[in-house]
Amino acid sequence: MVEKLRFRDPHLARHVAQKIHDLAPKEGTVKICHVCGTHEWTVTHFGIRSLLPSNVEVIAGPGCPVCIVPASEIDEAVQLAQKDVVVTCFGDVLRVPGSKMSLLDARADGADVRVVYSVGDAVKMAENETSKEFVFFAVGFETTSPSTAVEIVSKPPENLSFLISHRLIPPAMKLLVEMKDLNLNGFIAPGHVSTIIGLKPYEIFPKTYYMPTVVAGFEPLDILFGIYMIVKQLKEGKIRLENEYVRAVHWEGNVKAQELIQTAFDVVDGSWRGLGTILSSKLMLKSKYAAYDAISKHHVKVQNGVDIQHGCRCHLVVVGKIRPTECPLFMKACTPQKPVGACMVSSEGTCRIWARTVGK
Amino acid sequence: MCLAIPAKVVSLKEDRARVDFGEGVLREVNVTLVSVKIGDYVLVHAGFAIQVLDEKEASETLQLWNELLEVGAETKQ
Numbered sequence: 001m002v003e004k005l006r007f008r009d010p011h012l013a014r015h016v017a018q019k020i021h022d023l024a025p026k027e028g029t030v031k032i033c034h035v036c037g038t039h040e041w042t043v044t045h046f047g048i049r050s051l052l053p054s055n056v057e058v059i060a061g062p063g064c065p066v067c068i069v070p071a072s073e074i075d076e077a078v079q080l081a082q083k084d085v086v087v088t089c090f091g092d093v094l095r096v097p098g099s100k101m102s103l104l105d106a107r108a109d110g111a112d113v114r115v116v117y118s119v120g121d122a123v124k125m126a127e128n129e130t131s132k133e134f135v136f137f138a139v140g141f142e143t144t145s146p147s148t149a150v151e152i153v154s155k156p157p158e159n160l161s162f163l164i165s166h167r168l169i170p171p172a173m174k175l176l177v178e179m180k181d182l183n184l185n186g187f188i189a190p191g192h193v194s195t196i197i198g199l200k201p202y203e204i205f206p207k208t209y210y211m212p213t214v215v216a217g218f219e220p221l222d223i224l225f226g227i228y229m230i231v232k233q234l235k236e237g238k239i240r241l242e243n244e245y246v247r248a249v250h251w252e253g254n255v256k257a258q259e260l261i262q263t264a265f266d267v268v269d270g271s272w273r274g275l276g277t278i279l280s281s282k283l284m285l286k287s288k289y290a291a292y293d294a295i296s297k298h299h300v301k302v303q304n305g306v307d308i309q310h311g312c313r314c315h316l317v318v319v320g321k322i323r324p325t326e327c328p329l330f331m332k333a334c335t336p337q338k339p340v341g342a343c344m345v346s347s348e349g350t351c352r353i354w355a356r357t358v359g360k
Numbered sequence: 361m362c363l364a365i366p367a368k369v370v371s372l373k374e375d376r377a378r379v380d381f382g383e384g385v386l387r388e389v390n391v392t393l394v395s396v397k398i399g400d401y402v403l404v405h406a407g408f409a410i411q412v413l414d415e416k417e418a419s420e421t422l423q424l425w426n427e428l429l430e431v432g433a434e435t436k437q
Contacts, residue, residue, distance in 0.1 A: 006422055012425060012426070038363050090406070117406065117407055118390070118406045118407025118408065119407070120390055120408075121407070140406070143364065143405050143410060144406055146393055146408070146410065147393075147405070147406055147407065147408040150390065150392050150393065150408070192364045192403065192405065192410070195364070195403060195410055195411040196411075221425065225425060244421075246414070246417045246420070246421060247413055247414050247418040247421055248403055248411050248413055254393060254394070254410060254411055256392075256393055256394070257393045257410065260393070348363070
């Protein structure tokens with residue numbers, strides 16, 4: 001069923017690329033933005049940019065949920081870890097720099113910081129070690145927040161609380177489209193976020209901003225076909241919302257997941273690393289679940305965080321204003337082994353992805 | 361982080377399913393977010409099945425690509 005090889009058929013890929021060349025304008029630039037780290041991995045790993053006309057550009061937006069966690073929220077997690085609370089988190093959160101240290105640094109200093117595969121693992125740990133206090137550091141976009149919501153509404157153990165860092169993708173796309181100096185011509189919308197939220201939240205982009213928007217999957221042909229659909233819309237002047245990833249994304253999305261998100265969380269304004277505050281872009285626990293809020297439970301207090309270290313260009317990379325190779329620190333002071341900026345930490349960070357291929 | 365991997369449901373018990381990621385990799389995942397039966401393919405993210413994959417749509421996508429690009433006869437196998 002999952003015919004991976006057929007979704008990577010090089011013969012078909014060459015034909016799609018040729019169609020993109022045929023449809024692309026002869027003058028001017030077409031700038032297409034995706035907002036998903038996994039899309040960037042596919043684009044870079046399979047050399048998709050090299051198949052496109054020179055005036056069709058694919059840029060990576062803020063699609064790595066780990067990269068955009070502000071330093072202040074890493075600082076909160078570090079402070080919790082230093083209070084003899086067991087902090088559980090996904091593996092790629094571990095090395096994200098806070099203002100002064102990462103969770104990995106805190107662990108090196110003796111704090112109990114544990115990597116989990118799922119929020120369910122954190123629940124099990126808390127159930128098995130009742131004498132300890134646990135916190136789950138909940139990072140991720142709409143793909144991940146339903147799983148946190150499942151555990152919150154299922155009455156997790158009393159010795160487990162949550163540091164909620166979940167963010168929403170459509171408000172960040174709105175920020176990008178309103179950045180006049182970015183001059184976008186189309187969006188490839190994130191496939192897995194869309195399995196949850198469906199297509200409706202993207203309607204605003206073609207309707208209000210006249211921006212071709214295509215939800216795409218993660219195989220090389222998915223992305224090439226998404227680019228083809230955008231270039232075709234531009235050529236024909238028929239701007240609309242389309243779904244290329246029909247095998248996983250339905251118009252209504254995952255309604256059960258959406259209901260769980262609404263049950264557990266309120267939507268508030270949120271700070272994104274390097275981007276500042278984005279309106280209605282962050283989830284926070286509803287008041288009925290306040291007992292599970294790690295910040296108030298453990299009296300955490302942090303000052304304003306330092307998001308961008310000296311010389312780091314993550315704030316420009318994360319919105320596609322520069323390529324990682326245009327940052328003076330890339331693969332010099334900032335490497336996957338010793339990252340300076342958050343974009344070099346997670347396997348979905350643009351700099352980290354480029355380091356594995358372009359930077360070799 | 362938003363990576364989701366397709367897997368086949370091989371057994372079910374309440375909100376838990378054992379899924380096969382292929383090549384012998386089996387794992388228990390939470391299926392609270394989806395309605396599944398044994399034999400379905402699901403997308404798994406961070407220990408949770410987040411969506412059921414549509415086999416019919418998958419094959420139709422491939423067919424559509426071939427037709428739209430008018431290269432059907434050469435690439436269909």
